[in-house]
Amino acid sequence: MLILKSKDIKENEVTDFEIYQNRRKFMKTAAGVGISAVSGLPIIQANAKGVVSPYSTDEKLTDYEDITSYCNFYEFGTGKSDPARNAHTLVTSPWTVTVEGECEKPGQYNLEDLLKPVSIEERIYRFRCVEGWSMVIPWMGFPLADLIKRMQPTSKAKYVYFETLNDPEQMPGQKRAVLDWPYREGLRMDEAMNPLTLMGTGIYGKDLLNQNGAPLRLVVPWKYGFKNIKSIVKISFLETQPVNTWQKANKNEYGFFSNVNPEVSHPRWSQRKERRIGQFRKIKTQKFNGYGEQVASLYKGMDLKKYY
């Protein structure tokens, strides 16, 4: 378990986009001539001017272009390139998040008010889709735990439940009932409080684009991508386990926990390997997406084949 706590960083200390771009260029060049292998230094630490989170990976970042053009966001269409094409209709300002359920501070919160007391930090996480592809994404965000503490959940609050906006005018994909709208997700309280769990607000030092779930989304790096609910408008504290959207759509294929697990195959895909976007060869999928050190203890004694 990592005990290092990342220090608060100011917005202007965060790696800005140009530096990322330069780093990308540098990495590409470095890969070509083998500089990184010779120097042996993690390039990210050598280049970032912001504070590097101890939770961040130093793996090669997925291109911004790929992260913002290859998306699953059925609210804007079921094709991978649909969200980038259609998500411009989403209005993210003003944005209100309703907090309700088993907590002391329910209410309607403006996004600015939710973000005011938090410090946005950078976390470079692996992202693994249930379909067998993966990315390395430099998220901007803050720990979900910060927000939960402020809402003062009661002792009855065992789960945190999230909902995406439900507005077919802004989200044209919702005109078709491919999924049961609104999109719903949930975490057990200990999962939600885990320091890895983020509320994402940006990538590559920039605000989230609509197709990536602007303005506020969940980031749980040890779970399959669909758990990372986007464009959140409701957070609710519940006593019982909610039913998430994909579980409702097909409970033989998608569970509540949905932890990345190469040992439990999806009926239509082996989960043993993954295609890292931007790479030719497939790589082996790691249990809990490589975050076992931080999260395996949450599932002690659970049969992960049963609770997939």
Added chain:
Amino acid sequence: MKIAEPYFTRVFKTLLFVLLLLPALYYGWGIWQDQLGANPLEAVIRGLGDWALRILLLTLVMSPLRRMINWAQALRLRRMLGLYAYFYVVLHLLGYLWFDQFFDWEEIWFDILERPFITIGMAAFVLLTPLALTSTKGMIRRLGKNWKRLHSLVYLIAILAVIHFWWMVKLDVTEPAIYSAILAILLSERLYQKFSS
């Protein structure tokens, strides 16, 4: 309808041959120029599968076309269309074996046994192979009556191909539903012909 004979063989068939080659060239070029999006290998595998299915269905359009617009020459396009369908099936399969599994035969065998959509796709490929191999004039002559019986397997293969697509899709079955509808029309036209005569 009839296209003047030298034009039919020299121009029309040549044009069709070049046209059917274009998707393969497009995917080859797309990979080379990195124009196929964030996941180009998957785009190639899926795209080749799409074209295999489209051309396979096109082979089944020829005999209704002959009946409907009285165009006997349509039947003489079937061999080229069928072989092209097989060509795209082989590329599609090769794409899967290489780009998806990197020739990890243990993993591939696992896939065939455990994933119904792979099982059925593989079955369609196995059944289509003897049809491609017996498409020469010599084989048609040698097999005689049995040739037609063997080649009526194409109906089963087309059904398997559509199911293969349907079961592969995660949620939105619009596309496989369209192909299913087209196949259903093509098959029922034949049933109608059979029972009305």
